[in-house]
Amino acid sequence: MPLQDLPFMSLQGSMLSQSNGVNKRKSRDFLCQGLKCECTPTDLIQQCSPRHKYQRLLTKGKENEVNHFVLARRPRKKESTSAGISWDHLPDELLLRIYFCLPLQDLLRISVVCKRWHRLAFDESLWHSVDLDGLTHMGPALQQVLKTGVCRLRCPRAFVEELQLKGIGPLQIVEMDLSNSIIPTSALESIMCNCKLLKYLSLEGLQLSDNILNCLAKNHNLLQLSLNGCSMFSAPALADVLKSCSRIEQLNVSWCSFNNDHVKSVVHNLSPTVTELNLSGYRESLTLDDVKVLVERCPQIQTLDLSDSTLLTADSFPVLKQLKNLQHLSLSRCYHIHLAALIDLGKMFPALRLLDAFGLVQDSQLPSLKKDMPHVSINSRPFSSIARPTPASKLIGFPSDCTMWNRKCRLRFRL
Structure with missing residues (x-):
C-alpha cells in the first residue's frame, strides 16, 4: 500500500509503543528501512500497528450497544491494612492494666471517650488510694471518689459542701485523713455512718x-x-x-x-x-x-x-x-x-x-x-x-510530705 494511504495515527502509535528497549530500537530501525520503499508489505504494517489496548480505549463506553454485550468490571481497590490492633479488640483486663499507669487527670480525660472507657476508668481497682489535697471544689469530687470503692482517702484542709450519699451502700475506706477540713457535720455523719472497716x-x-x-x-x-x-x-x-x-x-x-x-x-x-x-x-x-x-x-x-x-x-x-x-x-x-x-x-x-x-x-x-x-x-x-497521718516537718523550708501513714496514694491531684 502506498505510504500516503497509511493511517497517520496508527503509524504514530506504533512508533511510540516501540521506543524503549534494545529490541524495540531494532524493530524501529527495521521499520524505518521498510518504509523507505514505495510498496511496504502489508504484514509489516499490521505488525507495527497499535495494539488492542489503544483500540479498547476507543471503544470504551460502547459495550452495551445493540449487537454487543460485554460484562465490564472495575478493578478492585486494594484495602489499606494497618499494622496495629484496634483498642476495641483489647480485653478489659489489658485496658485496666494500661489505665493503672495513668495519673489522675489523664484518667478523668479518657473517661469521656466512650461508655466502655468510662466504665473501665472508674473501676474500683484503679481507685484504691486517692489524694485530693489541693482540690478547690471538693464536694463533687469527694462524692464521686467515694462511689468508686476507695480504700485509702487523703483530703486534708478540704472545703466540702453538702454530700448526697443516699443509696451508696457501705464504704470500703480503711485509711482516711480529713485533718483540718471544713465540712458540715451532716456531711461528715453521712460518711462515717457508712464506714465500718x-x-x-x-x-x-x-x-x-x-x-x-x-x-x-x-x-x-x-x-x-x-x-x-x-x-x-x-x-x-x-x-x-x-x-x-x-x-x-x-x-x-x-x-x-x-x-x-x-x-x-x-x-x-x-x-x-x-x-x-x-x-x-x-x-x-x-x-x-x-x-x-x-x-x-x-x-x-x-x-x-x-x-x-x-x-x-x-x-x-x-x-x-x-x-x-x-x-x-x-x-x-x-x-x-x-x-x-x-x-x-x-x-x-x-x-x-x-x-x-x-x-x-x-x-x-x-x-x-x-x-x-x-x-x-x-x-x-x-x-x-x-x-x-502526715507528721509535721522538723526542718523549716523542707518540702511538704504527701504521705499518709508512711505511704503515698497512687492517684494524686496535682495543680
Whole structure:
C-alpha cells in the first residue's frame, strides 16, 4: 500500500509503543528501512500497528450497544491494612492494666471517650488510694471518689459542701485523713455512718457530734485515731468509742474541748493495747490520780505526751516509772516540774531515749542536762507524731510530705 494511504495515527502509535528497549530500537530501525520503499508489505504494517489496548480505549463506553454485550468490571481497590490492633479488640483486663499507669487527670480525660472507657476508668481497682489535697471544689469530687470503692482517702484542709450519699451502700475506706477540713457535720455523719472497716482515721480540728462518734464506734478494727483539736461531743460518746475500739494502738486526743469528765472517760476506758498516747493540753483537768489510772490500764505505753498539764509535779515520776517500756516522754510547759527533778529521769527510766521539756529548760541549761543524760535526746521533737497521718516537718523550708501513714496514694491531684 502506498505510504500516503497509511493511517497517520496508527503509524504514530506504533512508533511510540516501540521506543524503549534494545529490541524495540531494532524493530524501529527495521521499520524505518521498510518504509523507505514505495510498496511496504502489508504484514509489516499490521505488525507495527497499535495494539488492542489503544483500540479498547476507543471503544470504551460502547459495550452495551445493540449487537454487543460485554460484562465490564472495575478493578478492585486494594484495602489499606494497618499494622496495629484496634483498642476495641483489647480485653478489659489489658485496658485496666494500661489505665493503672495513668495519673489522675489523664484518667478523668479518657473517661469521656466512650461508655466502655468510662466504665473501665472508674473501676474500683484503679481507685484504691486517692489524694485530693489541693482540690478547690471538693464536694463533687469527694462524692464521686467515694462511689468508686476507695480504700485509702487523703483530703486534708478540704472545703466540702453538702454530700448526697443516699443509696451508696457501705464504704470500703480503711485509711482516711480529713485533718483540718471544713465540712458540715451532716456531711461528715453521712460518711462515717457508712464506714465500718476503718483502721486509720484522722479527724483533727473538726467539729464532731455524738452521732459521729456512735458511728465511729462500729469500726472495731481501728488501730490509730487522731481527734486532737476536736469538739462538740460528750464524754459518754467518747467512752463508748474507746470501749468498742479495743484494738487501738495510737490515740491522740490532745487539745480538745475537754472538761474533767472527758479526761476521766479517756483514762478509765483506754484499751491495754495502747502504746502511744497524746493527752496534752489539759492544764486544769489532768491530775495525778488520772495518771495513776492511766498507768494501771496501759502498762505497755512507749510514747506518752502529757505536755501543758500544769497540775503535774515531780510526784508523778514514781508513778510513770512503772512504764518499763517508756521511750519517749513529753513534759513541755509542765511548769510545776523543776529542772533538778529532770536530772533524775535518766536513772529512773533506763529505756528512755527522747525527752521533750520545752519551756522548762533554757538554752543555756540544755548542755548540762545533756551531759547528765548522754543517752537521751532532749528537745529534738518539737511536734508530736502520735496517730497523725502526715507528721509535721522538723526542718523549716523542707518540702511538704504527701504521705499518709508512711505511704503515698497512687492517684494524686496535682495543680
